[in-house]
Amino acid sequence: xxxxxxxxxxxxxxxxxxxxxxxxxxxxxxxxxxxxxxxxxxxxxxxxxxxxxxxxxxxxxxxxxxxxxxxxxxxxxxxxxxxxxxxxxxxxxxxxxxxxxxxxxxxxxxxxxxxxxxxxxxxxxxxxxxxxxxxxxxxxxxxxxxxxxxxxxxxxxxxxxxxxxxxxxxxxxxxxxxxxxxxxxxxxxxxxxxxxxxxxxxxxxxxxxxxxxxxxxxxxxxxxxxxxxxxxxxxxxxxxxxxxxxxxxxxxxxxxxxxxxxxxxxxxxxxxxxxxxxxxxxxxxxxxxxxx
Amino acid sequence: xxxxxxxxxxxxxxxxxxxxxxxxxxxxxxxxxxxxxxxxxxxxxxxxxxxxxxxxxxxxxxxxxxxxxxxxxxxxxxxxxxxxxxxxxxxxxxxxxxxxxxxxxxxxxxxxxxxxxxxxxxxxxxxxxxxxxxxxxxxxxxxxxxxxxxxxxxxxxxxxxxxxxxxxxxxxxxxxxxxxxxxxxxxxxxxxxxxxxxxxxxxxxxxxxxxxxxxxxxxxxxxxxxxxxxxxxxxxxxxxxxxxxxxxxxxxxxxxxxxxxxxxxxxxxxxxxxxxxxxxxxxxxxxxxxxxxxxxxxxxxxxxxxxxxxxxxxxxxxxxxxxxxxxxxxxxxxxxxxxxxxxxxxxxxxxx
Numbered sequence: 001x002x003x004x005x006x007x008x009x010x011x012x013x014x015x016x017x018x019x020x021x022x023x024x025x026x027x028x029x030x031x032x033x034x035x036x037x038x039x040x041x042x043x044x045x046x047x048x049x050x051x052x053x054x055x056x057x058x059x060x061x062x063x064x065x066x067x068x069x070x071x072x073x074x075x076x077x078x079x080x081x082x083x084x085x086x087x088x089x090x091x092x093x094x095x096x097x098x099x100x101x102x103x104x105x106x107x108x109x110x111x112x113x114x115x116x117x118x119x120x121x122x123x124x125x126x127x128x129x130x131x132x133x134x135x136x137x138x139x140x141x142x143x144x145x146x147x148x149x150x151x152x153x154x155x156x157x158x159x160x161x162x163x164x165x166x167x168x169x170x171x172x173x174x175x176x177x178x179x180x181x182x183x184x185x186x187x188x189x190x191x192x193x194x195x196x197x198x199x200x201x202x203x204x205x206x207x208x209x210x211x212x213x214x215x216x217x218x219x220x221x222x223x224x225x226x227x228x229x230x231x232x233x234x235x236x237x238x239x240x241x242x243x244x245x246x247x248x249x250x251x252x253x254x255x256x257x258x259x260x261x262x263x264x265x266x267x268x269x270x271x272x273x274x275x276x277x278x279x280x281x282x283x284x285x286x287x288x289x290x291x292x
Numbered sequence: 293x294x295x296x297x298x299x300x301x302x303x304x305x306x307x308x309x310x311x312x313x314x315x316x317x318x319x320x321x322x323x324x325x326x327x328x329x330x331x332x333x334x335x336x337x338x339x340x341x342x343x344x345x346x347x348x349x350x351x352x353x354x355x356x357x358x359x360x361x362x363x364x365x366x367x368x369x370x371x372x373x374x375x376x377x378x379x380x381x382x383x384x385x386x387x388x389x390x391x392x393x394x395x396x397x398x399x400x401x402x403x404x405x406x407x408x409x410x411x412x413x414x415x416x417x418x419x420x421x422x423x424x425x426x427x428x429x430x431x432x433x434x435x436x437x438x439x440x441x442x443x444x445x446x447x448x449x450x451x452x453x454x455x456x457x458x459x460x461x462x463x464x465x466x467x468x469x470x471x472x473x474x475x476x477x478x479x480x481x482x483x484x485x486x487x488x489x490x491x492x493x494x495x496x497x498x499x500x501x502x503x504x505x506x507x508x509x510x511x512x513x514x515x516x517x518x519x520x521x522x523x524x525x526x527x528x529x530x531x532x533x534x535x536x537x538x539x540x541x542x543x544x545x546x547x548x549x550x551x552x553x554x555x556x557x558x559x560x561x562x563x564x565x566x567x568x569x570x571x572x573x574x575x576x577x578x579x580x581x582x583x584x585x586x587x588x589x590x591x592x593x594x595x596x597x598x599x600x601x602x603x604x605x606x607x608x609x610x611x612x613x614x615x616x617x618x619x620x621x622x623x624x625x626x627x628x629x630x631x632x633x634x635x636x637x638x639x640x641x642x643x644x
Contacts, residue, residue, distance in 0.1 A: 190364040
């Protein structure tokens with residue numbers, strides 16, 4: 001063995017040295033703690049919803065997360081109740097039609113505001129954006145008066161019309177259309193397509209992530225909408241799922257276990273949709289926040 | 293195929309006039325290149341021909357028909373864009389075929405036309421690929437294919453090679469030139485690269501600040517520039533401009549000894565001499581200076597010579613590639629009097 005070998009640490013020796021652990025700093029601990037608390041705050045209501053749906057009526061006010069005597073009786077009851085399917089279909093029809101409408105009209109308006117130069121374009125865009133600042137509660141009365149005058153009360157149209165187009169959707173789509181190069185549009189114009197064909201054939205396929213994000217936002221929004229459907233839908237047959245679920249029980253005895261069961265079932269499709277498309281939602285939110 | 297005529301073409305954005313009355317006739321099958329620095333109005337002119345910008349004043353005629361008020365699709369033109377404008381969600385086949393969507397042809401005819409164009413561009417094997425699976429040059433060929441498939445009267449190219457690397461640009465330059473020789477359509481090509489203009493054009497249109505400075509063949513604009521701007525814009529490296537005074541048929545360049553030049557009018561003027569014409573031996577001595585930089589190019593070396601403040605600073609000359617003068621050495625630069633270009637010192641117009 002040479003002198004050099006004797007003083008040179010072997011690779012094994014080097015690998016065996018345990019690197020000193022970096023102490024976690026205080027800021028990081030606080031961040032984790034806040035994240036944990038945030039997580040708990042978000043997950044707990046869902047956990048209680050599922051827990052309550054598995055409890056007997058007498059156990060509902062017991063705060064234990066794990067039921068003493070778990071049961072699926074509530075699920076059997078709700079699923080066998082014909083009203084639940086009715087409300088489910090109502091919600092599905094309304095959420096689906098509203099989503100399709102938003103995809104078409106929000107993107108049409110967003111595309112127009114983005115790709116056409118005309119007087120008042122900026123003012124129109126600002127006017128649309130400014131409606132985002134008006135809370136729904138303030139709009140409910142004019143919506144109701146409109147519905148009453150046009151005879152839309154207690155109908156699908158009455159429930160749907162305020163949400164058929166949204167300012168947020170228009171804004172989101174406009175921001176995404178900004179990423180479509182003007183050359184694409186002009187090339188299609190030279191190739192002989194009219195403006196509607198260009199929008200549908202060239203621009204729309206290029207903003208698919210935005211369309212997916214918008215579809216999810218709108219669908220979830222309408223699936224869970226409560227105040228407006230509660231006001232405009234008078235007959236039990238026209239109730240949507242959230243309104244119908246709240247009607248389980250009466251003033252004296254609210255059947256929380258059934259409400260929570262219905263809520264748990266109605267959450268399932270939205271959870272599945274969200275898990276599949278969450279990357280589009282994130283991309284949509286990032287785009288809407290960063291561009292323009 | 294068709295002729296193209298621009299008559300007193302003016303473009304205004306609000307009160308700002310960016311094109312000041314462009315007049316140009318392009319012959320059937322001619323390859324015309326618009327060249328000029330950024331903001332000179334070359335792309336605006338092209339977009340007006342395409343119908344993508346409105347004409348403020350004047351007329352555009354394609355094939356003898358005024359097209360000012362026609363939609364782009366009705367002008368019988370096709371355009372290749374700087375960023376290719378090929379649709380990422382479509383295959384090469386669909387991209388090329390896109391130009392035929394509104395064509396009044398049967399499916400079979402469209403398919404045959406598409407295959408024919410793909411064969412011309414050597415893209416038959418790539419038809420099912422998406423643009424993301426293509427190289428820059430292949431994407432450019434798809435863009436050209438989409439224009440070709442419509443067999444338009446006039447092809448418009450808007451700086452189509454500027455996104456390619458130097459080697460690919462040279463290759464595509466050659467391909468476009470060969471393509472023109474093969475199909476023979478009228479082409480209007482916009483570029484800011486004078487090398488592209490010189491190597492591809494039948495005629496070059498040199499623009500500056502919304503005005504045409506000169507229209508001519510590459511040889512004409514190089515050897516007989518209309519003014520100092522054209523002289524300096526065309527040719528690389530740029531023409532040297534040296535201040536001079538002339539009296540009684542003799543000219544003194546940069547305060548140097550008088551040189552007989554009968555065509556020089558009395559007064560102050562600028563003398564232009566291309567680096568290729570400014571050499572160490574031969575001709576008459578023009579000026580003396582110190583070599584500051586060498587740029588070896590192989591068979592020749594460009595030398596930068598500090599000729600002093602009177603000569604306007606540094607001039608570029610050509611030396612032999614094997615035995616260039618050393619940096620720091622003093623050299624006398626010579627030129628053939630016939631190779632000197634004279635320009636009015638105030639207007640820049642060539643004095644012939």
